[in-house]
Amino acid sequence: MTNSPSTTQPHGPADERATRKEWTALGVLMLPLMLVSMDVSVLYFAIPQITADLDPSGTQQLWMFDIYAFVLAGLLMTMGSIGDRIGRRKLLLFGATAFGAASVLAAYAQSAEMLIAARALLGIGGATLMPSTMALVRNMFKNAGERAKAIGIWQAVMVSGIALGSVMSGVLVEHFWWGSVFLVNLPAMAMLLILAPVLIPEFKDPAPGRFDWLGVPLSMAAVLPVVYGLKEFAAEGFEIAYVVWVAVGLVFAALFVQRQRTSASPMISPDLFRGRTGFGSAVTLNLISSVAMMGSAFFTTQYLQSVLGKSAMEAALWALLPSVLIGGAAPVATLLVQRGVNRATIVGTGFVTSATGFALLLLVDTDSLWTVLLAAGVLACGAVIIGAVLTDLALGAAPAEKAGSASSLLETGNEFGGAMGMALLGSIGNAVYHAQVPSSAPAEARETLGGAVAVAQSLPGKAGDALLVAAREAFTNGMHVAAMVGVSVLLVAAATAVVTLRKVRVRVEEPAAGTVEHDLGHVHA
Structure with a gap:
């Protein structure tokens, strides 16, 4: 493995343009990011084969899904801080090695306990890779406009990876054994281990203090x-x-x-939140966007399968369609930033766009495939615009030597937001569902829509059809109420973004004068 010279570069010229080497390195960094985000959903279609081979208990099956996300969320801040100290490229290479080894362990697991342990190790590897990739983007792209473009690409890859994971697992398990959903990680990790030392210089905090x-x-x-x-x-x-x-x-x-x-010597420097840098506002507003994104996914995924009756594979394939809209959202946000549009206005518009997606869900009845897909696409477009601009703002607000810690805090906020979205909006929808499903229905049918579908299949003729119609209408009405709450939350967030971000000042690193600040609305790439 060829090692490039290790350099510590906490600051650099604001107008230094990236070369082909940096853009190639960005492509290399997107490989692990895509795979880490895909691993959140990669078990969806593999679990029947895994259950047949390993015979896990119900609790063990749940931990197979959840342990990855739990370990990932719990270690993000720790790994971001470690990356600032030992070097982000070094941590990236360690994470790629761990992720690859854990993938092999998971693919050839001989018991449920072994697979759970392997998924935990995958979470450790993922916790090193996500903040490392974001921090390295911050360090490699010193020009503000190019950094905004690179972060927009980062954001789009992460969002699309979650949707692609379930589809990829479906295709692989149809042609290979279930371990293939993990072995697909190996070529990308091998490429990262070979190319990263050649393309990516080392970056770390020159004076990190004690851990x-x-x-x-x-x-x-x-x-x-x-x-x-x-x-x-x-x-x-x-x-x-x-x-x-x-x-x-x-x-x-x-x-x-x-x-x-x-x-x-704190893990997360309080200095990140001081002054008018906008870091705290960016983390908070990004968390709210994650609440909306995951909260809506709680309903749309169930709608496609249990209301429209799509198979899991069909639902996953249909869910890819909104990615067509998502692909154009980040470049639009980047272009607006480069044209000098006030970032407060862009973020506020992103929240209004996401609110429009929720509003479209109010038009959905029990047979509205295209409306649901359009709503999901519009909502995700808003989320990508918000994420791209706020991530760029937060990383620009953080000193380059603290980019790892700043990245990890953003990612931890995303995890919190996703969990809060499913809990808050999901509980609202479930409350409406419970209230509207007939009290005469079996207990299992009153609990969840999936339970109602299972019960309806066992009932004779019209009785099963009547239960299914009532349950689907109750679920759709619950989605409407949750969507109204979502619209309200996002519109409040839009107003908050316009107010709190308008007077934020952005760090601009210049070679001679050090770090200076400019009004947020007047920074041009």
Whole structure:
């Protein structure tokens, strides 16, 4: 393996243009990002074969799905901080090695416990790769316009990877055994290990201070209980145990924040949130966008399968159509930034666009395939615009030497937002569903739409049809109420973005004068 010279480059000229080498390196970085995001959904079609081979219990099957996301969310901040200290390229290569090894372990797992452990290791690898790729984009592209374009590409790849994962797993398990959904990671990781040392220089904090060892368990104790409680609340409904989990996480979150404020060498520097840089606003608004994105997905995925009666594979293929719209969203956002449009206006417009997507869901009845797909596409376009501009703003606001920590905090916010979206909007939809399904229906049918579909199939003739019609209408009405809440939240977020971001000042790194600030609305690429 050829090693390029290791350099520490916390600052660089604001007008330094990227060469073909940097753009090629960006393409290499997109490979692990795509695979990490795909692994969130890659088990969807493989699970029947895995169940037949490994015979997992119901609890073990749930952990096969969830352990990856839990470990990923819990370690993001830790890995971002480590990358700032040891070097982001070094952490990237470590993550690629771990991800590749864990993929082999998962593919050839001989028991449910072995597969769960392998998925946990995949989460560790993913937690190193995601903040490393984002931070390296921040470091390689010093020109503001080019960085905005690169981050837009990063955002589009991440969003499309989640949708592509389920489709890819369906195609692979149709022609190969279930382990192939993990082995597909290997060529990309091998390419990354070969090309990254050649194309990507090393970047790290030249004076990181001592590592915050106490911050590691505190950050995990803050993130994991909250994510777990919210996910279970969305899946199982209200239970006091899930509220306790969230409360415990919030207590540790307060302790973590206090630790970061008082530590001489914090994992997440409080300086990121000081002044008028907009970092805190960007993290918060990006989290709200994730609430909307995942909250809508909770309904649209069920609608395609249980209301329209599509198979899982058919639903996954139909769900790819909105990606056509998503592909154009990030370039539009980048072009607007380059034309000097105030970023507060762009982000506000992104939230209004997402709100329009939710509003389109209000037009959906029990046979509205194209309306649902259009709504999903419009909502996702808004989310990609928001994510691209806010990520660029947040990374531009952070000193280059803290890019890893800043990236990890953004990603952790995305995880929180996704869990909150499913819990909040999902619980609203479920409450309407429970209220409208006939009380005479079996308990399983009153719990979930999927349960109603299963019960209806076992009932004779008209009785099954009547239950199915009532359940589908109840679910659609629940989606309408959740969509109205989504519209309200997003419109408030749009107004908040316009107010809070308009006077934000952006760091611009210049070779002679150091770091200076310009009004957000007047920064031109």
